[in-house]
Amino acid sequence: IERPDFVWGLIASMYLGNVVAVIVVLATVPFFAAILRIPFSIMGPAIVVVCLVGAYTVGDRPFDLWLVLIFGAVGYAFKKLDYPIAPLVLAMVIGDKAEDTFRQSLIMSKGSLSIFWSNGLVATLMALACILLILPVVMPYIRALLRRTAPAR
Structure with a gap:
């Protein structure tokens, strides 16, 4: 390490930042819990307004507002259809x-x-991703096989 004082200062600042974050979170938990008591009839429109203002502020384009509304509708449809x-x-x-x-x-x-698949870490992550992709399709067959081979009680 060329500059250990800088590295240890960086580590100390990250540690201190985490300690301060824990203190702030613990101090503000009651306020965030109080937000849950606000009725959805008030909170829902407030969330929509904040989302629209944020989307418009980023790009100053009306298209962004339509994008928010469209994906909001898609998200609502996903929730209603249980996706x-x-x-x-x-x-x-x-x-x-x-x-x-x-x-x-x-x-x-x-x-x-x-x-x-070039090195061990990447190959491991890719294999894990492939397994997780295939698992939902294969799992019902594995469960059926295990039920069939399990001894009767």
């Missing part, structure tokens, strides 16, 4: 960055998918 909302939010938040990074990786490897 999980978390994958939609994840796709909206990290989709662009993931696509750009995927494209960069393919350009670096001249189009070869072997870059995603």
Whole structure:
């Protein structure tokens, strides 16, 4: 390490920041809990207004307002149809960055998918992702097989 004083100062500041964050969170928990007592008829429109103001503030484009309303409607439909909302939010938040990074990786490897299996850590993460992708499809068959082979009691 070329500058240990800087590194240890950085570590100390991160530690101190976490301690202060815990104190602030513990001090404000009652206020955040009180927010839960506000009726949805008041809180819902307030959330919509804050979302619209935030979306318009970022880009100063009316298109952003329509985007908020459309994805709000999609999220509402997902909730009513009992679809999980978390994958939609994840796709909206990290989709662009993931696509750009995927494209960069393919350009670096001249189009070869072997870059995603190039070292142990990446291969492990890719294998885990593949397992998690296949598991929901395969799990009912595994459960049926286990039920069939389990001894009767």
